[in-house]
Amino acid sequence: MGFPYESKSIARIPGSKSLTNRALLLATAATGVSRIRDPLVSDDTVAFRTAVENLGARVDSGPLDAFWDVTGIGGSPVGPAGVWCADAGTAGRFLPPFAATGRGTFLLDGSAQLRARPQEPLYDALLKAGARTSAAPGGGLPLTIEAEGLDGGEITVDSSMSSQYLSGLLMAAPLMRRGLVVRGARLVSRPYIDMTLSLMRRFGARAHERGDGEFVVEPGAYTATDVAIEPDASTASYFFAAAAVTRRSVTVPGLRSGSPQGDLRFVEVLARAGAQVDVGRAATTVTGSGVLRGGFDADMGDISDTFMTLAAIAPLADAPVTIHAIAHARLKESDRIAAVADNLRALGVVTEVGPDRITIVPGPTVPARITCHGDHRIAMAFSVLGLDAPGITLDDPGCVSKTFPGFHDEMRRLFPRYQLPVGAADMTKEAL
Template sequence: MPSADPADWAAPTSTGPVDATVVLPGSKSLTNRYLVIAALAQDPSRLRRPLRSRDTELMAGALRTLGVRVDDLDGDDWLITPSAFVGGGTVDCGLAGNVMRFVPPIAGLARGPVRFDGDEHARVRPMAPILDALRALGVTIEEGASSLPFRVAGVGRVRGGDVTIDASASSQFVSGLLLAGARYDEGVTVLHDGKTLPSLPHIEMTVETLRDAGVIVDDSQVHTWRVEPGEVGALDVVVEPDLSNSAQFLAAALVTGGRIHVPGWPQWTTQGGDAMRDILDIMGADVHLDRTGLTVTGTGSINGLDIDLSGSSELTPVVAALCALADGPSIIRGVAHIRGHETDRIAALARELNGLGSDVTETEDGLRIRPRPLRGGRFHTYADHRMVMAGAVLGLAVPGVLVENPATVAKTLPTFTRLWSDMLAGSPR
C-alpha cells in the first residue's frame, strides 16, 4: 500500500456488481451558457435546477462583477436580472474555460475596464485566438497579449462584424463570440480556419441555446456561424442533467458487471456526453434508453476500442480508465486539444496509468493503451476533476488506488464522492 497524503482519497474497490440509481445535477455547459444568455437578455430569466459548482459559481460571480444580479431562489434556482454592464472590477476565472472565454466578449460591452485573472494553471491555457478576435472586432485588450491576466477596455458597445479565427485549441473560442454577438452593432460572423475543430457538439449547444432565446443564428455553412444583431429573449428553463458527469457512474456498471440507471436522460440533446451511450455499447455493455432515463448493464467483459473522441473529449479520462481495464488494446484519437485543458490530459493519463502498471503510449492526438495487470498506487490528478473520476473507476477493480486531491471535483460535481459511495451502497440519491 503506498503512503497516503492526508488529502488523498482511497478509491473504493467494488465487492460485487453495483445496482443503483444515480441522480445527476444539471449540466455545467448548459448552466453557464444560460447564465451568459440571461445576462445579455432584455428581461429577467429563471434557471431551474442549475448546476451549483465552482465553475458555475465563478460564472455567476463574473456576471455580478459586470453589474448583473444573480439571485438565489427556493429550490436552488437562479433568477438573473440583466442591467447595463459596468467596468471597474476583476473577474476571477478560476480554472474555468467557460468564464475566461465567454465573459471577455461581454466585457467589451461594459462601460469601463474589466480585468481578468485566474488560477496559476489558467494563465497557461490558450487564450490568444479569442483575444485577437476581439481586437479585430473593435475591442481594446490591455496588459495581456495572449493569456491571463489581461484587461478589456470596455466602452459600452462593440462594433462586431466578420472575424476569422483558429479554434482548433478550443471550441469555446467560437462559442464565446457567438454568445455575445447579438448585442454587437453589426452582429458577428465567425469563420474557423485551422486544424480540426474539436468538440463541435458544444458549438451546436451554443447555437441551440441562442435560438431558444430568439437569437437568429445561421450555421448553414461549414465552419461558419452568423449571429444577427438584435434583442436577446429571457429564459425560463430546466437545466438537463450533466451527461459528461454520468460517465464514471455508467462505467461502474461495465467494470463491476452491474447495473446503473440515470433518470432524466434526454431523448435528444446537444451534450457531447451523450456519446457515452455508444461508447459503452461498443465496449460490451447493454445500453437501454427509454422515457424513464438511461440504464447500463455490464456483461462481465470490457472490450477494447479504436475511437475518435474529438466531439466529446471531456469523456477521455474515464474512457481511458476503462481501456486500461479492458480485455484488449485500445486507441483514443482526435483529442490533441485536451493538452490545453485543466492539465495536459494526454500526458497526465499516460503517466498515471503507466504508474499503476498499464502500457500507455502518447500519440500526437491521443493514446494507445495496452492493458496489463494493474497495481495500487497514488493516482495524481493535477487539479483536474476528470482525473479524479478516472481514478475512481480504476479503483473499482484495483485495490489500493489513492486518488490525489479529490476536492478538485468541486469544479463540476461537488457531491461526487458522496454519490460514488451511495452508488456502491446501492442507495438511490
C-alpha cells in the first residue's frame, strides 16, 4: 500500500464482450443494416463475428474498428454452414438455438477448451423445442443440427451452470413459429438475462417476464438498429481493484448508473472493502483509501466473473474475506475456484474452499509463478495483486487477448510501477 494518492486517471477500457456478441447475433437476425459502435475487438468477439458471417451476415468495419455495420439476413440462417466458435462460450451457447430456427445442416465446433465446457442443459432444451441435433457426449461440441425451423412452445432449461443457455434460447425465440415460454431453473447470473432482454427489445422483439423466472417471447422479427457498446464492466473491475490497493483514483467514462452490466456492482464490493466509489450519470470512479478492509462475506453469484478480482487482492486486506454462491465458476474457462485457491497457496496465502465458496486469509506473499490455465480472468486478476506483491509472474500473459489484448499496456500506463508479470523465458509476442 505504498503508493501516494494521485489525481484521477482515466482508464481506457474496451467495449463489453457480452453486449458486443449479443448485438452481433441480433443484428444478424434483423432486417436491414445495424451499426454497432465501439465494439470490443478481441479473440472472442472476432470469433463471434466470423461465425455470424459464416451464417450469412455481412460485417463491414469502420476506421480503426470504431464501428461495425452488420447487414442482417432478415430472419433465420440457411445451411449448409460450418461455424467455428474458437474459445468463445457465447458463440457455443448463443448460436446453436439460432441455427436450429433455420433450414439446412449446421456444424458447430470449437477449441478443446470450449469442447470441455458443459452444454447438456442447452442440448436438452433444443431437443424439447423440436430440434434435430446430435452432439458429443454431454451435449457438447461438436454439435450438428439438421434444421427445419423450431415450433417453440413451453420449455424449462437448467440454468444452474450458466445463464448463457437461457440467453441463447431467448434470442432465438422470436424466430420460432410459436414463440417461446421458457423458465430458467436455478438461474445464476441473472443480470445477464436482463441485458439479453433489453437488447432484444432494442431490436424490436416482444419479450417480457411473467412471474418468477418465466419468460415469454412472442413470434416476430428483428429490425436493424444502432447500438453503442459500453466499456466492459468485468474488465473494468481489474482497474478499479488496482485503484483500491494503490490509493489511486481511476475513472471509467461511459460506465454509469443504469448500466445493463451486472458486473458494475463489483464496485459495491470495493466500497465494503473501504474504497470510495462514485457511480455517476457519465462515469464510474473508484479511489483507494489506503486500507483494504476485510472481515466480510460477499455473495457474488450474480457477478461471478469478478470474484477472482476480489480474491486476488484479498491477501492485502486487514481481515479474512469469504466469497460464496460461485459454484458455477467451476465450469468456466477453468475451474476458477480451484485455480484461484491453488495460485494463492503457491503465493503462501492461507485459503479455504468449499463447493461454492472460497475464504482468503490475508498475509505476506512469496514470489510465485501463476498458472493461468489459459484463462484471461486469472491472468488479469493476479496482475493486480502483482502491484503490491513482488515476484509474481504469469505462465501465459498473452491469454488476456481473449477480452483485452492491450491489458498489460494499459496497466503500465496507469500504474508506472507495474511490471509485466512474466519471466524472462516467457516473453510472448505481446510482451515484446
